[in-house]
Amino acid sequence: MEFDFTWVLLGFPIAFTLGWLASRLDLRQLRIENRQAPKAYFKGLNFLLNEQQDQAIDAFIEAVQNDPDTSELHFALGNLFRRRGEYDRAVRVHEHLMSRGDLTQPERDRAQHALALDFLKAGLLDRAEAALRRLEGTPFEEEARLALLSIYERSRDWANATQIAARLGSSSHGSFSTRQAHYLCEQASALVAAGDTGQALSTLVDAAAMAPASARPLLELAKLQTQLGQSQEAFQTLLRLKKSAPQGFPLAAGLLANIALNSAQQPDALALLKASYAQTPSIDVLEAIVKLENDPLLARHWYVEHLERQASLVAASKWIGGEKLQNEHQHALVQRALDLATKPLMRYRCAACGFEATQHFWHCPGCQAWDSYPARRIEEL
Structure with missing residues (x-):
């Protein structure tokens, strides 16, 4: 049987024509898709720049549907969901990214970091901790450690917080x-609350050695020594505080006065308090001096001396409180008015967020900052 080459010659043009049509259709479809994806992307970007997050999300969803393999669009969409507080949708986007087999390792690390932030913002601390732990050895390691430190502080997990802080301290974070x-x-x-005062003493000694310029370890150590009846040791601890952390000494003035009264060390304590007051006048130091002065008239004169240094409504109230006016009823009215006026002035204020409190905090309950409360009352700021 002879093969007829005529059909071959006729088939070549037909095959060429069909191939050309198919390629044109593919190119046309590709151009349409490429036009749609950038158009939706830039539309979403425009909405985002105009702070129209709802419209931006709709545009990015359209762009993702047109080009589901683009990871950058998924990251943008997930971040938008997180900013809007739609954490469950942000988690779904980033978990979808994590499930993709074609994702590069840097993109996978980035998705893991974004997922950890989703959990953290949603308040799912246990899931956030697990996600952040997986970032060890990645470019996001330092950021993950800082986030873990925040989690452990919020949950008061001080043992783990100590470990993370040690790792951060050995890096470039200072x-x-x-x-x-x-x-x-x-x-x-x-x-101390558990009754293990011996271990508590040892822990406070370690804390004082770790941060010699910090007032808290020495102040807490002196309080515990006083509680255990170690008045002489407590007095020496407060002497160390005065030398190494003088900015925190006003917080220790009242404790020093009590120790002196209970251990017959008034002269030494009074001399120390007067030296501190001469250097930096303080209401708390002033009150401790008045408490230790044996002469009532001399004690009250300290309020007048403070008023000569600075206009203090608190000192004026204290001075008037000890005066005997002719009309006792009027005196009581004036004193009550002054007490109400000075009460807010005796608070402490966070230098970071302005949160005010009647007691001094080492860790601000408002903004979670450490050492943000000056050891001075609001009137003295």
Whole structure:
């Protein structure tokens, strides 16, 4: 049987024509898709720049549907969901990214970091911790450690916080010794509450050695020594505080006065308090001096001396409170008015967020900053 080449010659043009039509159709479809994806992407970007997040999300969803393999669009969409507080949708987007087999390792690390932020913002601390732990050895390691430190502080897990702070301190983030000393003080407080005062003393000694310029370890150590009846040791601890952390001495003035009264060390304590007051006048130091002065008239004169240094409504109220006016009823009215006026002035204020409190905090309950409360009352700021 002879093969007829005529059909071959006729088939070549037909095959060429069909191939050309198919390629044109493919190119046309590709051009349409390429036009749609950038158009939706730039439309979403425009909405985002105009702070129209709802419209931006709709545009990015359209872009993702047109080009589902583009990871950058998924990251943009997930971040938008997180910013809007739609954490469940952000988690789904980033988990979808993590499930893709074609994702490069840097993109996978980035998706893991984004997923950890989703959990953190949603308040799912246990899932956030697990996700952040998986970032060890990645370019996001330092950021993950800082986030873990925040989690452990919020959950008061001071042991893990100490470990993370030590790792951060060994990197390029600077010294975390003061923060670690605070963690040790928190652990010491828990030990005291559990009745293990011996271990608490040892922990506070370690904290003082770790951050010599920090007032809290020495102040907490002196309080515990006083509680255990070690008045002489407590007095020496406060002497160390005055030398190494003078900015925090006003917080220790009242404790020093009590120790002096209970251990017959009034002259030494009074001399120390007067030296501190001469250097930096303080209401708390002033009150401690008045408490230790044996002569009532001399004690009250300290309020007048303070008023000569600075206009203090608190000192004026204290002075008037000890005066005997002819009309006792009027005196009581004036004193009550002054007490109400001075009450807000005796608070402490966070230098970071402005949160005010009647007690001094080492860790601000408002903004979670450490050492943000000056050891001075609002009137003295």
